[in-house]
Amino acid sequence: MAVSIRDVAQRAGVSVGTVSNVLNRPDEVSMDSVDRVTRAIDELGYVRNDAARKLRAGVSTTVGFVVLDGQNPFYNEVVRGAEDEATRHGIAILYGNTDEDPRREKQYIDLFEEQQVRGLLIAPYGDVTARLQKLRMRGIAAVLVDRFSGDGRFSSVSVDSVAGGRLAVEHLIELGRRRIAFVGGPFDMRQVTDRLAGARAAAENADGPVDLEVIATTAMTVDEGVAAGARIVARPRSEWPDAVFASNDLLALGLLQSLVIGRRLLVPEEIALIGFDDNPFAAAAAVPLSSIRQPSRMIGRTALRILLEEATDPDSIARQTVFPPELVARASTGE
Structure with a gap:
């Protein structure tokens, strides 16, 4: 018994x-x-x-990690980085995938609070500031991952997504593309709106006119990329964009499947394509994908390190760590 x-x-x-x-x-x-x-x-x-x-x-040996899309290899790599750092400190990571669902996000936060984790790493879907503030009052530190803390109340580790969006579209413009489609969504995700803001800035600052249209998706998945590609090619050929910037590599892969495999279009000759994240599969795609690289494992390691420091010293000042993005040009844009 x-x-x-x-x-x-x-x-x-x-x-x-x-x-x-x-x-x-x-x-x-x-x-x-x-x-x-x-x-x-x-x-x-x-x-x-x-x-x-x-x-x-005298202290918990576990840390909670909540990500918003467990199917995205980018987050798998971020978690791996956090695990590498956690192992050095004898810490175990409890992992939860919200699948971009605010209700699941709340459930995982509540669960990790009940488990009395030492701290919480979270790549949030929505605004979780008030909820994290309650955790802090109970002695549980929290660090935002892949999301800049706008008000500075919590430490965050992210990549400059605005700069990344600008890099992607500047690259397309330098290749002579002038009818560019941004494919992404949902737009209540900060990462998507930041990447679109960067894309718009590049288009507005270009020498000569650049037409930047937005093709919205309900999620950043391969299936949504396939659907977006089908919508593009269903138009008259004269209305096709000559380049597409997908807000992540999963969407870009779906677009590639739809355009090249499904419709027999030439990438990049007819439509150039660039994604975001530089996931491991990008270089191995049927047409190797150009992408905006994020240092995924470094993001995870840095976030875990900051979390442990704040768990030890609750009075430490929140810090915002922002890594620069990097353009990786491959065959999908003609490199």
């Missing part, structure tokens, strides 16, 4: 509430109570969960 928290309380000669406080808020309990509860846990063989380990280590 499993040992319960009530059994621990009876053996320690304290209330159930005291045992709960020892497990979750040991700083609010006398050292005598902590010692008695710890001894009772050892004697009864109470389940060795995170809370029990915290009695010995």
Whole structure:
């Protein structure tokens, strides 16, 4: 029969509430109570969960990581970077994928709070500032990943997506493209709006007219890229763009499949194509994809390092780490 928290309380000669406080808020309990509860846990063989380990280590050995798209290899690489850094510190990462669903995002944040993680890394879908502020009040640090903290209340690690969007469209313009389509969405994602802002800035500052249209998608997936490509080629040929900037590589891959495999179009001769992220598959695509590179593993390592520092020193000043993007030109734009 499993040992319960009530059994621990009876053996320690304290209330159930005291045992709960020892497990979750040991700083609010006398050292005598902590010692008695710890001894009772050892004697009864109470389940060795995170809370029990915290009695010995004084701090949780887990960190939560919430990402908004677990199917995107970019986030897999970011998590790998965080795991590499976590291993150096004897930390385990608990991972949750929201799939761009605010309800799942809330569920994971609540779950990691219940688990009393040392801190939370999060690539948010929406505005989670108020929720993270509540975590901070409970002693759980949080760092934004792949999202710049506009108000500076939380540390963040990201890439300059505006600069990345500008790089992508400037590259297309330098190749002589003047009818450019931006494919991306949804537009309540900051990454998408920033990349579009950069694309528009490049078009507006170009020598000579550049027509930049927006083709909205409901998600940044391969399927949405395929659908966007079908919409493009369904038009009269005279209305086709001569270049496409996809807001991530998954969309770009779907576009490539739709244009080249489905419609037998020539990329880049008829339509040049560039994505964003420089995921591992980009170079191995049927037509190697040009892309805007993000240092994915470095983002993960840096975010974990900052999180651990803030968990140790709650009074540390929030910092915004922004990495520069890098243009990687391949065959899909004629390089």
